[in-house]
Amino acid sequence: MPRADREYQGLFERYRRRRTRKDLGLEPWSLPLGKGGGKSERIRQVDVDTALQGGAGTYQKVRAGRLRPSPDLYMRLAQLLGLSPEDTAIGHLELFRAEPVQPPAPPSPYLGRLVTGQREIACAITPDGRRIAYNAAFAALFPGGQPPVNLWRWALFSPDAKDLLLDWERAWAPRLLTEVKLACYRAQLDGAAARLLSEVADDARLRAIEETGSGLGGASLPLHHPALGDGTVRPVPVRATGATVMTFIFEPGD
Structure with missing residues (x-):
């Protein structure tokens, strides 16, 4: 797979491949008989739109660079795909030149x-x-x-x-x-x-x-x-x- 043009696009794809359909609240989808049948937990790009409850093709456009996400859309995608606080900040800084507002984190015990x-x-x-x-x-x-x-x-x-x-x-x-x-x-x-x-x-x-x-x-x-x-x-x-x-x-x- 070619490297994403932008850091945030690569982050979204990396986390999408790590997540399961259950993580996004989706039912497993059936594989075609030619591919062995059964159920799959793999998340397709179109499934991100379903879980996001946004417009059709939104994630694909973001992934392809045809849609620059707003701060709200970026944070919704980051939360949905389970980006870590650090990766969330990296993508947000790249896009908006500012750190995102994130939930409180516990201080280090050290x-x-x-x-x-x-x-x-x-x-x-x-x-x-x-x-x-x-x-x-x-x-x-x-x-x-x-x-x-x-x-x-x-x-x-x-x-x-x-x-x-x-x-x-x-x-x-x-x-x-x-x-x-x-x-x-x-x-x-x-x-x-x-x-x-x-x-x-x-x-x-x-x-x-x-x-x-x-x-x-x-x-x-x-x-x-x-x-x-x-x-x-x-x-x-x-x-x-x-x-x-x-x-x-x-x-x-x-």
């Missing part, structure tokens, strides 16, 4: 080992800010060594945050809002992320903050360290499956 092995201040959080893991350097920022259960909610809504995040209104809040919105919109199928976005939108104090359009990455922000005093912190957010690893590079002041 994030704790990754974070606790760091020397710098570090934690791992879900898109809505819930704490997954943290190291001793991160715990040392908070009274009694007990970090908040939800980093985003603490940073945005808790009055105590201003004791640590200096110049909160002008330095931290504009970037925090952008960072939180970006994380939540990337995970907009996550109910907890959607609830946080709604609460942010309903908060009059946060609505008064003028955002700069930049998140935490690359910023240099004032921070009061309980043990080391006032200084500057440079946040480094790194996306992982179902989570963000936040590293804070702290430099004490003079």
Whole structure:
């Protein structure tokens, strides 16, 4: 079989050949007597249209490059054919130059080992800010060594945050809002992320903050360290499956 002209076409065909008719909710079809008779679970291209409940010939046109799928059609085909999250993202990026919105994925169980092995201040959080893991350097920022259960909610809504995040209104809040919105919109199928976005939108104090359009990455922000005093912190957010690893590079002041 000749190689598909586009990556997403090849992905669709690869997964179509792996699936069975039962996977698509279709009954086996009868083989002609000249081919031995019996039943077959093989999925033909026309069967994809049947399972898709779309127009006749839709999948064949997509496969042949005569129809460029819309984002909705692409995601329906990806789900129907059982593409992995990674392959779904590859095809979507090729077609639309953007990552697709996908169902929430569980964070890696090894994030704790990754974070606790760091020397710098570090934690791992879900898109809505819930704490997954943290190291001793991160715990040392908070009274009694007990970090908040939800980093985003603490940073945005808790009055105590201003004791640590200096110049909160002008330095931290504009970037925090952008960072939180970006994380939540990337995970907009996550109910907890959607609830946080709604609460942010309903908060009059946060609505008064003028955002700069930049998140935490690359910023240099004032921070009061309980043990080391006032200084500057440079946040480094790194996306992982179902989570963000936040590293804070702290430099004490003079």
